[in-house]
Amino acid sequence: AGLGTILGSMALATLVPRNLWAAAIKPDDGSALLVIDVQNCFLPGGSLAVKDGEQVVPVINKIAKSFANVVMTQDWHTPGHVSFASVHAGKKPFETIDLAYGKQVLWPDHCVQGTDGAALSKELAIPQAELIIRKGFHKDVDSYSAFTEADGKTTTGLGAYLTARKINRVFVAGLATDFCVAWTALDARKADFETFVVEDACRGIDTQGSLAKAWSDMDKAGVKRIQSSDIA
Ligand code: VGL
Ligand code: ZN
Numbered sequence: 001a002g003l004g005t006i007l008g009s010m011a012l013a014t015l016v017p018r019n020l021w022a023a024a025i026k027p028d029d030g031s032a033l034l035v036i037d038v039q040n041c042f043l044p045g046g047s048l049a050v051k052d053g054e055q056v057v058p059v060i061n062k063i064a065k066s067f068a069n070v071v072m073t074q075d076w077h078t079p080g081h082v083s084f085a086s087v088h089a090g091k092k093p094f095e096t097i098d099l100a101y102g103k104q105v106l107w108p109d110h111c112v113q114g115t116d117g118a119a120l121s122k123e124l125a126i127p128q129a130e131l132i133i134r135k136g137f138h139k140d141v142d143s144y145s146a147f148t149e150a151d152g153k154t155t156t157g158l159g160a161y162l163t164a165r166k167i168n169r170v171f172v173a174g175l176a177t178d179f180c181v182a183w184t185a186l187d188a189r190k191a192d193f194e195t196f197v198v199e200d201a202c203r204g205i206d207t208q209g210s211l212a213k214a215w216s217d218m219d220k221a222g223v224k225r226i227q228s229s230d231i232a
Contacts, residue, residue: 024230024232025196025226025230025231025232026066026231026232027066027067027068027169027171027231027232028169029068029069029166030166030167030168030169031067031068031069031167031169031170031171032067032069032070032071032162032165032167032169032170032171033060033063033064033067033069033070033071033170033171033173034071034072034073034146034170034171034172034173034174034184034188035060035064035070035071035072035073035124035126035129035173035174036072036073036146036172036173036174036175036180036181036184036202037073037074037075037111037174037175037176037180038056038057038060038072038120038121038124038174038175039074039075039111039117039118039119039120039121039175040116040117040118040119040121041075041110041111041117041118042075042110042111042175042176043121046110046117047108047109047110047117048107048108048110048111048205050175050176050203050204050205051203051205052203053175053176053203054121054123055203056173056174056175056201056202056203057121057123057124058123059173059198059200059201059228060124060126060173060174060201061123061124061125061126062228063171063173063198063201063228063231064125064126064128064129066231066232067128067171068128069130069165069167070126070128070129070130071129071130071131071132071133071146071158071161071162072120072124072126072129072131072132072133073132073133073134073135073146073174073180073184074111074118074120074132074133074134074135075110075111075118075135075136075180076111076113076118076134076135076136076137077110077111077112077113077118077136077137078112078113078137078138078139079112079113080139081109081112081136081139081142082099082104082139082140082141082142083104083105083106083107083136083142084106084107084108084109084110085106085107085108086108086109088106091106092106093106093107093108094106094107094207094208100151101141101150101151101152102150102152104142104150105179105207111136113137120132131161133146133156133157133158135149135156136149138154141154143156144179144180144182144183144184145180145183145184145186145187146158146180146184146187147159147184147187147188147190147191148187159187159191162193167193168193168194169193169194169195169196170185170188170193170194170195170196171196171197171198171231172184172185172188172195172196172197172198172202173197173198173201173202174201174202175202175203176202176203176204176205177197177199177202177203177204177205177211177214177215178204178205178206178207178210178211178213178214179205179210179214181197181202181214182197182214182215182217182218185197185218185221185223186217186218186221186223188223189221189222189223190221194224195221195222195223195224196223196224196225196226197218197223197224197225197226198226198227198228198231199225199226199227200227200228201228
């Protein structure tokens with residue numbers, strides 16, 4: 001950006017109250033809200049509860065009213081899934097192992113297909129949600145991302161769906177910021193979607209510096225970090 005542009009935006013930021021210029025992002029028919037993994041396992045009492053995870057629900061319910069298009073995801077693992085520490089002898093949750101496709105964090109058993117823990121939160125109130133993408137259902141491959149499994153090549157079909165529906169902007173919210181939200185946002189950028197992460201509509205796990213790394217990776221990839229109050 002040229003000096004004029006920089007000075008211009010500084011003047012704008014100084015003169016115009018934040019609530020008048022920042023709340024300027026208006027979702028249109030080409031926009032979709034992606035609600036990531038708001039499932040009982042990640043909520044209080046769940047086997048992989050994210051700290052303050054329940055606080056995202058009212059925020060997501062509120063912003064969802066601005067979206068004609070909402071897609072939700074469900075982490076949907078087989079029993080004995082490769083991402084579970086319980087299937088690796090001598091390994092504990094939050095340790096890592098090297099798999100054929102790369103480094104894998106090991107988790108407590110969570111989001112097993114058909115269990116109550118895998119169910120979406122009953123507090124979500126988004127009746128217009130048009131698609132639920134399940135992911136992580138291949139026993140030997142994890143999938144944090146809603147677009148592509150952890151092998152880096154198997155697609156969930158979400159990118160093709162959004163493109164077929166002429167959606168080119170995605171707003172990502174849910175759990176957890178540093179895993180499924182971040183990987184989804186990074187893959188959305190790879191597929192050239194304009195990508196926003198709604199920070200106060202997400203909460204992180206934060207293991208071994210994962211939250212700071214996720215924000216830094218997202219920033220480098222051109223993901224736009226916004227707050228729910230920025231959405232008109
Ligand atoms: C997630 C860890 C394991 C997530 C899913 O939804 O962020 N994290 N499986
Ligand atoms: Zn999982």
